[in-house]
Amino acid sequence: MIPFLDLKAQYSEIKPEIDAAVARVVSSGQFVLGPEVAAFEERFAHFCNTVHCRAVNTGTSALHLALLAAGVGPGDEVITVSMTFVATTAAILYSGARPVFVDVDPVTWTMDAGLIEAAITPRTKAILPVHLHGLMADMDPIMAIAHRHGLVVIEDAAQAHGAEYRGRRAGSVGDLGCFSFYPGKNLGAFGEGGAVVTDRPEFARRVALLRDWGQEAKYDHAIAGYNYRMDEIQSAVLNVKLDYIERWTEARRSLAERYDALLSDFPFGRPYPPGHARHVYHVYAVRMAGRDDALKLLRDAGIGAGIHYPVPVHLQRAYAELGYRGGDLPVTEMLAKDFLSLPIYPEMPPEGANKVVATLGRAAAWQPSAAVRNLERPRSGMSWSHSRRAS
Known part of the structure; x- marks a missing residue:
């Protein structure tokens, strides 16, 4: 587990x-x-x-x-x-x-x-x-x-x-x-x-x-x-x-680096923080087609995974009075369909990431969505605006 x-x-x-x-x-x-x-x-x-x-x-x-x-x-x-x-x-x-x-940027998601x-x-x-x-x-x-x-x-x-x-x-x-x-x-x-x-x-x-x-x-x-x-x-x-937050943050960042390396050959969109940013990985999310099937695969294997967030706020029933419709925020809506959040916490052993990725590997034959397929990794140190044009 x-x-x-x-x-x-x-x-x-x-x-x-x-x-x-x-x-x-x-x-x-x-x-x-x-x-x-x-x-x-x-x-x-x-x-x-x-x-x-x-x-x-x-x-x-x-x-x-x-x-x-x-x-x-x-x-x-x-x-x-x-x-x-x-x-x-x-x-x-x-x-x-x-x-x-x-809308949000398709590379940084902010x-x-x-x-x-x-x-x-x-x-x-x-x-x-x-x-x-x-x-x-x-x-x-x-x-x-x-x-x-x-x-x-x-x-x-x-x-x-x-x-x-x-x-x-x-x-x-x-x-x-x-x-x-x-x-x-x-x-x-x-x-x-x-x-x-x-x-x-x-x-x-x-x-x-x-x-x-x-x-x-x-x-x-x-x-x-x-x-x-x-x-x-x-x-x-x-x-x-x-007293522990900095140590825990570095543990998260180390796990994120491990995920990055293990997932580098998979057709999944991954976080690409610019070189001048310190990402603290409250969530490590990937983007992939067939996200819901992958989520079930992970959970059936005893791996906790989630989605942040499956329905964006502008499409939530509670906020329908704001007047937004599907298609109003295309990048946000695309991400909501593709996001899959993987386990990441400071106490997680490094080999845990290997098991998560090995399980996801069963989905390696899945083709990425068009949005993920067109996503290129920005060069190190790129600004947000340059990253966006590279997508």
Whole structure:
């Protein structure tokens, strides 16, 4: 058996430290927004190379509060992508704004910066790129467009803890960065958790108020807010795990390199991060025809595999009122049909990748879809825009 993710193995590795941290919180009798939260905020801001961090209860809450702190509200539009988890879209709708989807790049699978300006209207307030699978979006052109048009940039970095773009950490390039600490994330809590990072003190202050009922002091409510506070136990767990995140990230990257080598002769599309990017491989996805048959083959062999994501947000029934139809985002829709996520986690033995690929090898006779067949590997160090033209 090779699970898609093994959180029990991770816990076994750090059990004494985790147990001591949890016991410390229980003994303290302080469970919400206490010293563990404060310590985590300081440490995670440092990890992201930002000045401020405000911890919240979920990644969705982080997105919601970042949007509100940036002044996004009813009547506004936020440009984002549909190849993401639905929380990205939900947070925009929670703020009262409308999501406007642009397509993704066929090589990096992140926001196609070349499509943004055509989507800007007088109602556009923000751009919300998603760092998919652990690879940051093409941030330099996104930031340049935002500056030209006076827009705020909010990074959805829920899958990108420690990822880098031209030497800059995820969350530090845009005006605000949002993270999830859902248990399966590269840095995961023992429950729910999230955070907003920023260099701008006014945004940090606004998020801090909004997460705690708008209170400046107890029972002194300056603004209407929410109960989005992170609890002390989750922060204590995350403080322990922060000591291991870099080692775990390098283990993921090593497994990804192994997959790359083992899959090099197969007719599958693989991740091709540009040379100036640090991909942290929250997900290792391939693109292939007959994806659903391959998924069954893997699961029948006791190998955990998944799809991120089989139905893009713009085609989900829950968001039909947004008015999108099949064909509106052709690259996103193509990827949703081709993506197959393979097991990858720090504790996975290297030989596990061999078994995964050997099982996929039974599908070697399958022909790649036209989209995969036409996908060429970009040369090392290529920019996103050059990679896209090479596809």
